[in-house]
Amino acid sequence: MKDTDENKDESFRDSIATIKDGKRAWIFAQKPKGKLYNKRSVLSLVYLVVFFVLPFIKFGGEPFFLIDIPDRKFILFGAIFWPQDTFIFVLAMLTFIVFIVLFTVVFGRVFCGWACPQTVFMEMVFRKIEYWVEGDATHQKVLNKQPYNTEKIIKKSAKISLFFIVSYIIANTFLAYIIGMDSVLAFYTEGIAKNAGSLISLTIFTTIFFLVYLRFREQVCIVVCPYGRLQGVLLDRNSIIVAYDYIRGEKRGKFKKNETRTNGDCIDCAQCVKVCPTGIDIRNGTQLECINCTACIDACDHMMESVGLPKGLVRFDSENGIANNQKLTFTARIKAYSVVLVLLLGVLLALLITRTDVATTILRTPGLLFQEQPNNQISNLYNIKMVNKTHNKLSITLKLESDMGRIDMVGNKVITVEKESVGSSEFFIYIDRDKIRERKTKLNVTLYSGDKKIQTVKTSFLGPISIKH
Secondary structure (H helix, E strand, O other), X not given: OOOOOOOOOOHHHHOOOOEEOOEEOOOOOOOOOOHHHHHHHHHHHHHHHHHHHHHHXXXXXXXXXXXXXXXXXXXXXXXXXXXXXXXXXXXXXXXXXXXXXXXXXXXXXXXXXXXXXXXXXXXXXXXXXXXXXXXXXXXXXXXXXXXXXXXXXXXXXXXXXXXXXXXXXXXHHHHHHHHOHXXXXXXXXXXXXXXXXXXXXXHHHHHHHHHHHHHHOOHHHHHHOOHHHHHHHHOOOOOOEEXXXXXXXXXXXXXXXXXXXXXXXXXXXXXXXXXXXXXXXXXXXXXXXXXXXXXXXXXXXXXXXXXXXXXXXXXXXOHHHHHHOOOXXXXXXXXXXXXXXXXXXXXXXXXXXXXOOEEEEEEEOOOOOOEEEOOOXXXXXXXXXXXXXXXXXXXXXXXXXXXXXXXXXXXXXXXXXXXXXEEEEEEEEEEEHHHOOOOEEEEEEEEEEOOEEEEEEEXXXXXXXXXXX
């Protein structure tokens, strides 16, 4: 960003705002208020409702959304995905990464401040509990400095207790996304003895959430999350970020009533710093710690309105927008990312549309050649394995598409595959010797559930001759 002062102090870039002299600098963020904060609150409320309600929703007797890593079973919006669909997940992950890259190139780190689970829970749940119990930032500072008396013990105990209860509720919900809400509820109805795994998982998750939101807090965004560091690579001068208009704001100076203002519009009130949940001064420019939560925009707009100056001193804009009054341009990099994203979305959509409810594998039985049968027929023995991805039990019959031969099942004529499970069987294919024209004959085996055609699988038939007629 362009400097307005050759001697501008850049020492802030040598360290992060939450660490001073090698020690943790605790952030007492002032409670934000304003239009953007209200919009964030509404969006977060929707987010939280979806998060806590979704595990209870079922579709066809199964969870509507489930990421069951131990059993390698994934249900996304009612559709079941198995290990055989791993390539779809890989492509979906690639698409998501490209989307994040493109989104960051254009809109900066706004996801972190508005939609990231860490920020939503910290700022819209735990921070609000803290404001309710201990008061705003000023009261929190006083409470922390005073010796342990009745007031401090009651307030600290109440906050810690509420933090733990909320963390436990979040842990239960999070676990429900992994093992299903029925399994979580079974922990309470059947007891610990039959659900030791659930107890261990709940203990681990609750402890992690509790310590993160009680002590670690913004350090997750600064130290742990790699996305903040990626923005240094992804952002350019055309990216939309939360930015301070230094052209208009500098040189800073305190506001005096009824004076003819000769300084810039920044009145050096430091409200943008006081409300920042990561403790930075947005006036120093784009920084690693900034999560684009827009609390500084609301705070600055409120102060500008109070002193009769135009709002927007801190706003969503690009560096070029501030330095050169230049609007966002659709750069070659954005175009390239967009093309790649559209292609990936197209391929992903095609795979989802063509994905079958039954994954079938038909192979000739290993180690066996063809068998000569009476009536001048040749037979091959096959193994069939089916994965039923649906919520319903399937009764499968097999038919040969061509009139070259017939299928004779080993055992039951109908293959029964329970819902969300695997079924297998064996069968013979018989073909008249005089219809065989080559060593390996390509065949299509069709699966039917009743009269409904489910899938056609290609296989080969091994014959006794290799002479083509």
